[in-house]
Amino acid sequence: MIRTIAMVLVLVPSLANAGETSPEPIAGGLQLWAGLAIVMALILLLYAAAQRWLRWPAGGRGGIIQIRETRPLGPKKVLYLVKVRDRELLLGVTGERIELLSEMPAPADDANDQPFEQTLNKRMKDNP
Numbered sequence: 725m726i727r728t729i730a731m732v733l734v735l736v737p738s739l740a741n742a743g744e745t746s747p748e749p750i751a752g753g754l755q756l757w758a759g760l761a762i763v764m765a766l767i768l769l770l771y772a773a774a775q776r777w778l779r780w781p782a783g784g785r786g787g788i789i790q791i792r793e794t795r796p797l798g799p800k801k802v803l804y805l806v807k808v809r810d811r812e813l814l815l816g817v818t819g820e821r822i823e824l825l826s827e828m829p830a831p832a833d834d835a836n837d838q839p840f841e842q843t844l845n846k847r848m849k850d851n852p
Contacts, residue, residue: 793840805840814844826851 788809795803800819805812814826828847 795840 790807792805792807792812794805797803802817803825804815804817806815807813810829812828813824814828816823816825826847
């Protein structure tokens with residue numbers, strides 16, 4: 725069964741060129757699949773490069789408004805920790821609205837290395 729499926733996958737590209745005579749239809753099919761694999765590898769490589777070096781949303785980390793961290797909560801529901809000048813804002817974003825959940829003074833620079841969960845727990849204890 726697996727052998728039959730493998731032969732069909734190899735020969736299907738060759739059937740598209742039925743008008744052409746080819747001494748080795750299997751070699752042509754393998755060449756087509758190899759080309760497809762190379763194109764897919766390039767697409768994945770470009771995607772990985774875009775994730776690493778391109779910053780979305782536009783503006784990146786150099787502007788006045790900085791997105792410190794995001795936490796997806798479900799489909800179209802996200803928490804954003806945003807720094808604006810000397811304040812941090814915790815925003816709840818859905819498909820229909822954006823809501824300010826908490827406004828806090830920005831922590832000192834040495835506190836920026838703490839994970840988001842620790843900072844959030846500390847702020848919740850300080851402001852019951």
